[in-house]
Amino acid sequence: MLDASLARQLKTLLEKVTQPIELVSTLDDRPKSAELAELLDEIAGLSDLVTHARTGDDPRRPSFVIRRAGTGIEVGFAGIPLGHEFSSLVLALLQVGGHPSKEAAELLTQVRDLEGEFHFETYFSLSCQNCPDVVQALNLMCVLNPTITHTAIDGALFPDEVDNRQVMAVPSVFLNGEPFGSGRMTLEQIVGRLDVGAAARTAAAISEKDPFEVLVVGGGPAGATAAIYAARKGIRTGVVAERFGGQVLDTVGIENFASVPYTEGPKLAAALDDHVRRYDVDIMNAQHATALTPAVGEQGLVEVELGSGARLLARSVILSTGARWRSMNVPGETEYRNKGVTYCPHCDGPLFKGKRVAVIGGGNSGVEAAIDLAGIVAHVTLVEFDAELRADEVLQRKLRSLPNIDILISAQTTEVVGDGVKVTGLTYADRTTEAWHSLAVDGVFVQIGLLPNTEWLSGTIDLTPRGEIVIDDHGRTSVPGVYAAGDCTTAPFKQIIVAAGAGATAALGAFDHLIRTSPALDTGARSLTRAD
Structure with missing residues (x-):
């Protein structure tokens, strides 16, 4: 699965590993499991300190853990961490293998000193540029503190789980089975939430x-x-x-x-x-x-x-x-943020595969988002306040060529509607006729400037x-x-x-x-x- 150049780079990086690593996979007979097995076999072939065994018993399949041999130090992935998450995979290999982190010594000590049982799960998408920071921070915490565990989960491979947990934005983090946070979080921010008194100590310093x-x-x-x-x-x-x-x-x-x-x-x-x-x-x-x-x-x-x-x-x-990002400032927007209202089509688009969504905004950002989403979702409705789109003409031509996109102009979004858990639609006013309309959608992507x-x-x-x-x-x-x-x-x-x-x-x-x-x-x- 790795091209020759990437394999050479990874082989060089794995020379920094000082302690033996076990890759333990849980697979089934689906194509994605075969892809994961191929990837892990390739990685194991790049270093004498890395082995791959298909002996896992995780209920999520395909999945694997990276374990420091003979210890309880490990991090888990459910899915195939390529795309933006390949860097998370590489860092996990190095850190589980004994290579030290470059984070500040004081912060690393703070992680080691955390008391309690912390079982984290993070839902990510391979197209999300925000997810790796969260995944890498939690993986590092696992390596440093044996009371912390973490599994990074590719939401696209586990859609039933995503639906059951109402995950509508990535990264979404659960702690001990309960929602912990959504969106980009740094290691400092995560530790600050777990370490009571940390904020006061930092402020004093x-x-x-x-x-x-x-x-x-x-x-x-x-x-x-x-x-x-x-x-x-x-x-x-x-x-x-x-x-x-x-x-x-x-x-x-x-x-x-x-x-x-x-x-x-x-x-x-x-x-x-x-x-x-x-x-x-x-x-x-x-x-x-x-x-x-x-x-x-x-x-x-x-x-x-x-x-x-x-x-x-x-x-x-x-x-x-x-x-x-500018907000619409309409009823329901704040209530359903990360529950269907989102501001990043690249990050959250894969979570709406096969669903109907709206994009708010007809500038370059909005039109680019609609074009991008059209290849993932079932249908896109672009909602623009002005009487014409403001995006570059080349983008407008591409937009109008796609069969699963509708364009509404002179349309003022008035409310985001939901069932108390997730978005179910929006309402808008036709600024020409002053008539009000409802639009059934599962997601609202806001792209109206800064x-x-x-x-x-x-x-x-x-x-x-x-x-x-x-x-x-x-x-x-x-x-x-x-x-x-x-x-x-x-x-x-x-x-x-x-x-x-x-x-x-x-x-x-x-x-x-x-x-x-x-x-x-x-x-x-x-x-x-x-x-x-």
Whole structure:
């Protein structure tokens, strides 16, 4: 199943394995079991430390576990982890085989110290770019702590199970048989939910940090580039990020980033993370800002307050909080989020195979989503508010050529309807006739653009009516010492490469501000400027 190049790469990686691994599969007579057996046999043939035995007794078939020989350390997969999940398979092989994780030592210790029985199950789809982060985090936890187990399940191969558990978005995680979470989650976030008191300890540690000369708020392309440029100036730099990579993590194919003909969002985010960590940058993950106070104390330090209650001080701040998917703000949307209402056709589309869905939005994103879904689902209805579609003409031609797509224009979605458990339809108003209509669907894919993550800045900094941070050509905002970059600003084009360039501009602008104002900070600045 592995092509020659991939097999060579995997063989090289398996040289890092130091302890024997057993691949134990549970199979039946269906073609997918034969495919899995072939894959596991190939992997076992690449290393003398890996063996494959078809002796499992898991009720899910096909499935397998990766077990450290002679121990209880193992991770499980139900299905064939190829596609986006191939990296999860490789990491599991390495970590079960004794290769150490690159996660922070403090976080690894926190996982080892967790007490209790934690049995996780994660439903994924092979087309989901968000799923591997969750699968890999839980697999690592299994390797570190014997009281934790995890099975990653390909929902497309177990549709009855998916229906019975009402899984309508991936990744969907169950803990001890009960829903635990849905959507992208980092290792820090998962551990934080299990470790009572972890958030308070982290907040206390963050609050004790000395002031930064540049504090970047946001870890997308703009924030990462700003951090790199600031750190290269040799000044004290910190990054606060809810999730490093930002909206890029939800992007599938990227073909317009100069010098990189093709990449995928998670790969680019990982590369950004690696690049930033090559410098002396203090990265504070799983943290979000909630307030900004200008010119605190005699040195004119800006204060940023976090949702955890922690507070940070800095001589300059770069805001790169990005944007998020815009909601319809209609009844039922929030109630049925991840129960049929979704924002990622690539991730969740396979869960609606053979069903009827609606796509809300007639721009490029909406039309691309409808085209993509048409190859998976039984029928797609595209619902557009305006009197005409706004997507590129080439996309519209493709859309209209597909037989299982209906297009509604001048249609205003008014409500998402469900049975209390899942979506069953939606209602919309014809803006031409003012008539109301009902549409029976199993899923609603919302693709109506982005909103800047700037609500927390209202009243503190100049924003446009759309909530974008007003900046000049140096990235300066209306608050002295505060700069901004990326999709959260008035920059006219919301593109990855534009955001990265804006991050560099903001960092250089902040550095220019620093050298023209008060002297560099000393380590005693916090005690001199904050009344704790």
